[in-house]
Amino acid sequence: MKKILVTGACGWLGAAIVRALLARGDAVVATDLAISPAMDALARDQSRLTTAAADLGEWPQVARLFEQHRPDAVVHAAAIVGVVQCADIPIKVHRVNVEGSINLFESMRIAGVKRVVHISTEETYGDFNAERIDEEHPQKPVSIYGATKLAVEHLGRVYSRDHGLECVNVRTCWVYGPHLPRLRVPRTFIEAALRGEPHHLPEGGELAVDQVYIDDTVAGVLLALDKDTHRFDSYNIATGQAPSIADVANAVNRAIPGARITVGRSGEGYRHGGTVPSARKGALDIRRATAELGYRPQYDIQKGIEATIAITRIEMAKHREGK
Known part of the structure; x- marks a missing residue:
């Protein structure tokens, strides 16, 4: 120990x-x-x-x-x-x-x-x-x-x-998952979908970024x-894959029946918090971590979104009940 x-x-x-x-x-x-x-x-x-x-x-x-x-x-x-x-x-x-x-x-x-x-x-x-x-x-x-x-x-x-x-x-x-403390993708998508509300991100749908x-x-x-x-x-330490922001929205739509999450693809690109332009992103090559550490991610974007939804749904239900 x-x-x-x-x-x-x-x-x-x-x-x-x-x-x-x-x-x-x-x-x-x-x-x-x-x-x-x-x-x-x-x-x-x-x-x-x-x-x-x-x-x-x-x-x-x-x-x-x-x-x-x-x-x-x-x-x-x-x-x-x-x-x-x-x-x-x-x-x-x-x-x-x-x-x-x-x-x-x-x-x-x-x-x-x-x-x-x-x-x-x-x-x-x-x-x-x-x-x-x-x-x-x-x-x-x-x-x-x-x-x-x-x-x-x-x-x-x-x-x-x-x-x-x-x-x-x-x-x-x-990095994303249940209880993400910042109001950003994919938390904003998931919570809107679980509330039964449509959500539209005006721009940035084309940004491809590794999400772990x-x-x-x-x-x-x-x-x-x-x-x-x-x-x-x-x-x-990531996934080696780079889904776009639009791909993340689609993952939420697949996981929650009736979800209406949409993302624009304007030429302005993605802005953090709607204000600060993002750097150009992509996937992180994880072959060094795999070879040296034995690191193998277990969650692709769909599996990770579904795991996040499962826990978020429970927490939102508890909040509504005042627990």
């Missing part, structure tokens, strides 16, 4: 990683800016889970985490996430995503903790130069979010070279965490 420190543990993806680690028998230290009621409740039921509120932007608080809990490794999921959110608050994003990561790496160096799996993003690539790209694609981000995540990747490389840290980057791409179900993302993170030695410091 290992003890794993998970940063951003109360976020959507971080919490899923915490649950997966506990399910397989690891001890977990869950840290976030504030500990959510759900994580507190889980800690009461799980003796192997410890919670610790900490601000990664505050060096003494981060150092104290390692002094008090002595983890064996780290999964670094803490960040301000999303193109639109980061565009609005660039200075804060730099403090959280970049300075917080420096504090984390420095604390690891002092404590002698070697391995960290950093949750990175396809946004570090910027505009894709092919329909499917691998990890050697140039990294030229066109968003604040992507720029900060690339900075963290490079900082990890410095700490790996100079101090012997093992900083492994898992590059995800449009949350369970596959978590599986890839754990495989990267567990591998004895790494020949590479980055892995694409």
